Structure formats: C-alpha cells, structure tokens
Amino acid sequence: MVRQNGCHIEINKTLLPLKVYYFFFFSATGTLLPFIPIYMKRLGLLAQEAGIIFGCMPFISFFVQPLFSFVADRFHKHKLILLLCTFMSGLSYMCLLFVPAKHIPHTITIKTNVHCNTQDSYIRDCLPFQANKSGGSKITFSRDDECPLTFYEYASMSRQNNMTGIHCKASCLFAVPGAYTSRVCFTTDVRPFGERNCVDIWVSSSKESYLHFAIKNATVTMMSEIHQERIALPHLICKEYNLKNLLHQGKSYWQMLCDEETVLNCDFECPRQTNTGCEKRINLYGITFVMFFIFLLICNLFSSPTTSLIDAIAYDLLGEQNYFWGRQRMWGTIGFGLFALLSTGLMEFLEHSHKDIDYHISFYLFIAFITLACIAGSRMESSTTIKSAQMFQKLGLVFKNIEILIFLFVILIFGTLNGAITGFLFWFLKDKGTSQTVLGLCLFLNCLSELIILGISNKILKKIGHIPCLYMALAAYSIRFLCYSFLTKGWFVLAIEPLHGLTFGLMYASASGHANILAPPGLSATMQGIVGGLHFGFGKGIGSMLTGSLFTVMGAVWTWRVYSVSALIIMLLYIPTQCLFSKRRQRLEVPEQVSKFESLEEDVTNESPIERLLTEDNQSPETEIKGGKLAWSRDEL
Incomplete structure (x- = not known):
C-alpha cells in the first residue's frame, strides 16, 4: 500500500513484491489462457473433444490445489512451493507448442443422385420424414453414419453460414447396374437434343467408368430448388435442384443432357463447413487429442495451486488489514487486461500480415512474464507467523459446520457457471464470425470492470458483508447468461462483459475473504485451496463438460438460458437459507484476527x-x- 505524508509518498516495501507478482503472473495468464480454446480449435479439436479436456482438467485442479496448499501449511514452505509451481507452469505450457494439428481435409463428400434426360438435368435428394401431430412433416436424418452429407443438408448449412461462390466437383456412376452405355452431352445450346452442338461423353455401366464434372457456383444451384412431377413415396420427402452452369475438362457449359432418362449416383466434393456432422468423424480422439490432454494435464498440476498459495500469502502479509486484499489482487487484473489486449493486437496485426492468426506470440509472452513473476516472488517475505499443529482436527471442525458446507456448495455453483463462460463463450462468438479484436476487447472490459470492483471491494464488503455480495454475483450471472442467449451480432457481447466485475471480481473478493474468516490458524492456504479447488477445479470441470454436452444437444442459445434460470434459482434458495443462519450470529463488521x-x-x-x-x-x-x-x-x- 502507498501512504502519502504531506509531499512525501511512502511505499509499503513488504507488499510491493506481492503486487508485482500478481501483476506479472496474471499478465502471463492474460496473454495465453483465454486463447487456449481457440488454439484447440485451430489444431482441429472438436467441441466434443474440447469439452472433455476442459472438463477433466479442473477435476485435477480440485485435488491438486488443496494438496499443495496443505503441504505448504504443514512445512511452512509457501514461497518455495509457489515459486516451483510458477516456474514449472511456464515450462509445461510451452510444451503445447509441440502438439501437432489434425489433418482435416478442406472438402467434404456429399452423396446425392443426379437425374439426366434429353431436356435437362437436376440433383435429387430423398430423405426420411415423419408426420407430426399437427399434420405436418419433419425431416429426420436416420442414417447410422452422419457422414457424408446430402445435398439438402449442405444447402441448408450453406444458407445458415452465408457461404457464396461454392465450387463443387462431382464424380458419378450409373445408379442402375447393367451392361449398357449412355450418351452424356455437355452443351451451351438450348435447341432440342438431336440438334444441339454437344461434347459427347459415353459412359458405360459395365466398366464402372466415372463421369466427372464440376458446378461453377453451387450457391446458385442450392437456391434453384425445383419441383418435378413424381410419384409420392411413403415416408420420404424429396428435394430437387436445377443443375446448371457446369465445368467439364476445364471448359464452361450451361447444362448436361442425356440421350435417355438416366440416374447417376454422384459424390460431390464441396468446401468444408463448420458444424456439418462430418467433422465428428474426422480423427476423433486421435494423437492431437491425446497429446494436448497430457500436456494440459501437466500444466494444470503446476498452475492450479498458484492462486491459492499467493492469496494465502497475501492475507498473511496483510494481517488485520485483510479487507485490502482486493487492492493487491487488482494489480493482477491490470496486468491481465493490459497484456490480453496487447497480445490480441499483435495477433490481429500478424493476421493481416500473414493472412493467418499466429498464436505463438502468446506462448512467448507467457513464458517471459512467468519468469518475471518468479523473480518478484523470490523477493516476497516468507510466511512465518502461521502455526500448523493439529491441522486435521481443526479442518474437521470446519467441515462439521453446515453453514460452511452450504457456502462451499455455492462456490461450486459459481465454478460451474464460470466454467461455462471460460470454456465456450469465445467458441460461441467465433461461430458468429466475431473478430479477434472483439475478443480482445471482451477481455479488456472484463479486466476493467473487475479492476473497478476490486478497488472498491473493501468498502462494499464493509458495507453489506461477504454473503450479500454472493447474492449480487448470482443475480449478475443470471442476467449475463440471459443476454448471451439474445446475441445477434458477436460484437454486441461488449455491452454484456462489464457484468464480469460482479460475477467474478466481487464474487472472488467475497469468497476468498469469507474463506480467510473460516480458516483455522495454520490452514489459511489450505482453506484458500479448498475454495479455489471447488471454484476453479471441480466446479469449472462440471461447467465445461456440461456445457459441451448442452451445446451439442440443445444449442448455444438454450444452453445460456438454462444457466440463467439455474443461477436465479440458486440465488432464491440461498437467500432464505442464509437468513436462517444470520439469526444465530452477528454481522461481520470490524476485522480482528481472533480465533x-x-x-x-x-x-x-x-x-x-x-x-x-x-x-x-x-x-x-x-x-x-x-x-x-x-x-x-x-x-x-
């Protein structure tokens, strides 16, 4: 803390290394960790794989944080263990650069039929359907293999993704077996078949000879749905698309005709799109997934205990002035926001220069700031005032208190909500075509709002107490998720992200402060580790795995709405429950270290x-x- 005596400014040299550590450690975090989900997507990992990775990692953290914190309390080695974890986390995250990207083809195969006669040719898809109670029909995709797609599905996805200028190559065989040949004509002539100038192709069904051509602009074809006279087939619904504007052997033609009614089975190779279903079949759980899982597991083993250890050291150094923890932690927020925005700008600049985003710069900045954090941490004073006798007996007393157990359950819920946002918000925004600049501004607004809240958290906590602040955080989460569900443009999220100050800044200041109150002598780091493990570990893991499944089952919009309603329900249940306990004790007003x-x-x-x-x-x-x-x-x- 800084004190001003007249014109002389006095700096608290005991807390200065603490502030510097917070600044550089969270600067490292801001340059890399928010972009890990996008980096995974760049490597070709799917949402299903990312959900498993993000779901498992926090569970590891749940056990590691209390374990490292307990060892630090038991042997009075808080600073040593903190420096070890910080240094090893820097090295382990750099190992992620050695994970190879998946080999994902740039095209997907579309199975469909082409009908060709002397008048015209068209694509025809027939899909199963079932009648609903209102008398209408609903198309169902009952194939065991979700890949290849049909032309109907690809056309629908192309419209959703606003894709234009699609070029598709076709490779066709006769649908009806037999020893016969057919004359196929590529032409730009509109006269009757016998009078047209054609480039004739003779295709034999007996020799399995392929007919090759391409659609110059499949976008136009997908918009050219026609209705042919046909016999209705039970439980099938068919779509036809006019086949025009073709390429054959490098030359352009208006259409393709046949000397008789011919049905061809065709495989169209078209540009790959996201969310096609085919992606789920591309090297699922391959070497990329395994290596990323193992390396990220090692990263979490060392990085997860750092926040609990540094928070415990901070509370010990602050002593009776523990309400000022937020003013120490806000330096971490400053570093996070400042360098998250800086790294985003660098990546955006490199994207314009090299036509692709280079995430390596984030890794290099990360290891540089981790090194500076280690240097600052080595200058901090060691915690020597904490006693550690009879630790298990004291910890047992804590877990016998029902109010504490309810508090820890609420922390678990906060972790679940945070895991949903951390793991899948940027994924959701990227699917909406959000630019890297907007993602960087999201992080900046998060940090700015968090910085403001942490700066005044001591006044808020003194005014209304720790538990009411948790009510406010739950309400803010409910509003935040609800707003996500109504986003129509990716950059609209910038109006929502200031709520992060309440959902994380105020929540974490309240939770860590309340945990410090509950902590027995000798178990300060252990109690912070339990709270951190529940929030950043077990809860975040549940949120990541659950969100990955919900995204697949019900989509992003309804996933956000489910979380919004859930946060509101938890708040409405927590308020009356806590009121019952408040009648049995007095409100916390003046911080004194009495135990x-x-x-x-x-x-x-x-x-x-x-x-x-x-x-x-x-x-x-x-x-x-x-x-x-x-x-x-x-x-x-």
Missing part, C-alpha cells in the same frame, strides 16, 4: 483471545463470527 483455534495449539503458554471469550459467563453456546474469525462453542472445541 478459537488457539486452544488446540501445542506448547502455548499464554491464553488466546478466543479462550478469554469462551471463559466469559455470558458466552453464547452458538457458533458466531467475532472480530473477523470464526468462533465456536465450547462443545465444538
């Missing part, structure tokens, strides 16, 4: 403050929060 756990310490000769509280005749037998720490009844102790 009832001193009675459990070995070799303590002086009476602790909480022991003096417990010896008072009028002491309430109920569990209370006194002076910024959790107080317990004599029976609980």
Whole structure:
C-alpha cells in the first residue's frame, strides 16, 4: 500500500513484491489462457473433444490445489512451493507448442443422385420424414453414419453460414447396374437434343467408368430448388435442384443432357463447413487429442495451486488489514487486461500480415512474464507467523459446520457457471464470425470492470458483508447468461462483459475473504485451496463438460438460458437459507484476527483471545463470527 505524508509518498516495501507478482503472473495468464480454446480449435479439436479436456482438467485442479496448499501449511514452505509451481507452469505450457494439428481435409463428400434426360438435368435428394401431430412433416436424418452429407443438408448449412461462390466437383456412376452405355452431352445450346452442338461423353455401366464434372457456383444451384412431377413415396420427402452452369475438362457449359432418362449416383466434393456432422468423424480422439490432454494435464498440476498459495500469502502479509486484499489482487487484473489486449493486437496485426492468426506470440509472452513473476516472488517475505499443529482436527471442525458446507456448495455453483463462460463463450462468438479484436476487447472490459470492483471491494464488503455480495454475483450471472442467449451480432457481447466485475471480481473478493474468516490458524492456504479447488477445479470441470454436452444437444442459445434460470434459482434458495443462519450470529463488521483455534495449539503458554471469550459467563453456546474469525462453542472445541 502507498501512504502519502504531506509531499512525501511512502511505499509499503513488504507488499510491493506481492503486487508485482500478481501483476506479472496474471499478465502471463492474460496473454495465453483465454486463447487456449481457440488454439484447440485451430489444431482441429472438436467441441466434443474440447469439452472433455476442459472438463477433466479442473477435476485435477480440485485435488491438486488443496494438496499443495496443505503441504505448504504443514512445512511452512509457501514461497518455495509457489515459486516451483510458477516456474514449472511456464515450462509445461510451452510444451503445447509441440502438439501437432489434425489433418482435416478442406472438402467434404456429399452423396446425392443426379437425374439426366434429353431436356435437362437436376440433383435429387430423398430423405426420411415423419408426420407430426399437427399434420405436418419433419425431416429426420436416420442414417447410422452422419457422414457424408446430402445435398439438402449442405444447402441448408450453406444458407445458415452465408457461404457464396461454392465450387463443387462431382464424380458419378450409373445408379442402375447393367451392361449398357449412355450418351452424356455437355452443351451451351438450348435447341432440342438431336440438334444441339454437344461434347459427347459415353459412359458405360459395365466398366464402372466415372463421369466427372464440376458446378461453377453451387450457391446458385442450392437456391434453384425445383419441383418435378413424381410419384409420392411413403415416408420420404424429396428435394430437387436445377443443375446448371457446369465445368467439364476445364471448359464452361450451361447444362448436361442425356440421350435417355438416366440416374447417376454422384459424390460431390464441396468446401468444408463448420458444424456439418462430418467433422465428428474426422480423427476423433486421435494423437492431437491425446497429446494436448497430457500436456494440459501437466500444466494444470503446476498452475492450479498458484492462486491459492499467493492469496494465502497475501492475507498473511496483510494481517488485520485483510479487507485490502482486493487492492493487491487488482494489480493482477491490470496486468491481465493490459497484456490480453496487447497480445490480441499483435495477433490481429500478424493476421493481416500473414493472412493467418499466429498464436505463438502468446506462448512467448507467457513464458517471459512467468519468469518475471518468479523473480518478484523470490523477493516476497516468507510466511512465518502461521502455526500448523493439529491441522486435521481443526479442518474437521470446519467441515462439521453446515453453514460452511452450504457456502462451499455455492462456490461450486459459481465454478460451474464460470466454467461455462471460460470454456465456450469465445467458441460461441467465433461461430458468429466475431473478430479477434472483439475478443480482445471482451477481455479488456472484463479486466476493467473487475479492476473497478476490486478497488472498491473493501468498502462494499464493509458495507453489506461477504454473503450479500454472493447474492449480487448470482443475480449478475443470471442476467449475463440471459443476454448471451439474445446475441445477434458477436460484437454486441461488449455491452454484456462489464457484468464480469460482479460475477467474478466481487464474487472472488467475497469468497476468498469469507474463506480467510473460516480458516483455522495454520490452514489459511489450505482453506484458500479448498475454495479455489471447488471454484476453479471441480466446479469449472462440471461447467465445461456440461456445457459441451448442452451445446451439442440443445444449442448455444438454450444452453445460456438454462444457466440463467439455474443461477436465479440458486440465488432464491440461498437467500432464505442464509437468513436462517444470520439469526444465530452477528454481522461481520470490524476485522480482528481472533480465533478459537488457539486452544488446540501445542506448547502455548499464554491464553488466546478466543479462550478469554469462551471463559466469559455470558458466552453464547452458538457458533458466531467475532472480530473477523470464526468462533465456536465450547462443545465444538
């Protein structure tokens, strides 16, 4: 903290390395981690694969964070373990650069029929359908193999993706077997078949000779749906598309004709689109998936404990001024926002220069900032005031309290909601054609709103308390998800992202502060690890896996709406539940480091403050929060 005495500015040298560590560590995080989902997509990983990876990693973090934090508390090696995890996380993330990209073909195969006669030729698709209760019909795709697509499906996806100028190559065989030949004519003439100037092609069914041609602009063909006279077939619905404007052996022709009614089975090779179903069959769970999974697993083993450890060190260094934790943490937010925007700008510049986004710059910036964070961390003072005797007994007391268990469950819910946004918001925006600049501005607005909230979090927490801030965060999540579901343009998200200040900044300040209140002496890092593990680990894992499945089943729009309603329901249940507990204790007002756990310490000769509280005749037998720490009844102790 900075104090000003007249014209002289005094800097707190004890907290300065802490601020610098926060700044550089989260600067590294901002340059790389938000773009990991997009980098996975660039490597060819599918949403299904990404959901599994993002779903499993946080579960690993859930176990690793409390474990590392417990070891740090037990052996008084907070700084050493923090530096080790920070350095190894930098090296492990660089290993992701060695993951090979999937080989995904640039075209997909479309199976369809071409009908050709002396008058014209057209594409015909017949698909199963079923009648609904209203008397209409619904097309169903009952094929066991989702790939190849039909022309009808490809046309529908092309319209949705606004694709134009599509060039498709065809390779056709006779649909009816037999020993016969057919005369196929490519022409620009509109006179009767016998009088036209044609380039004749003789195709024999007995020799399985292929007929090759191409559609110059398949977009026009897809818009040229026609209705031919035909016999209605039960449980089938057919679509026809006029076949015109063709290429054969490098020359342009208006149409293709046949000397008799001919049906051809054709495979069209067309440009690949996203969300086609064929992508699900392309090297699913291959070497790219396996290598990325293993390397990211190692990354999470070392990176996940860092936030819990540095938060515990920060609270210990702040002492009785723990309400000012937000002012330390906001330097991390400044670094995150500043360099997330910078790395985005660099990638955008490189995209214009090389016609492709180069994510390597993010990895290089990441390792540079991680190195600076290690240097700053080495200058921090070690935590020596924390005692650690009888740790398991103290931790057991915490988990016997029902109010604490409900609090931890709510933290789990917050992690689930955060996992949905972290893992799939940018994926959702990219599907809407959102530019890299907009994604960078999203991160900047996130950090700006978070910075403002963290800067005033001490005043908010003193004014309304920790738990009411969690109510506000749940309400903000509900509004945020609902707004996502109504996005029509990707850049509209910029109006929504300032809510991040409430959904994460205020929530995390409240949660970490409340966890510090609940933490017994010697278990500060452990308690932060439990909260961090539930939020960034178990909860985030559930959110990632659940969102990946919901995206596939019901689509992005209804997924966001389900989360919106869920956040609202949790808030409405949490408020009355917490009100029942609030009647049993006083509101937290003045932070004092008083703890009832001193009675459990070995070799303590002086009476602790909480022991003096417990010896008072009028002491309430109920569990209370006194002076910024959790107080317990004599029976609980």
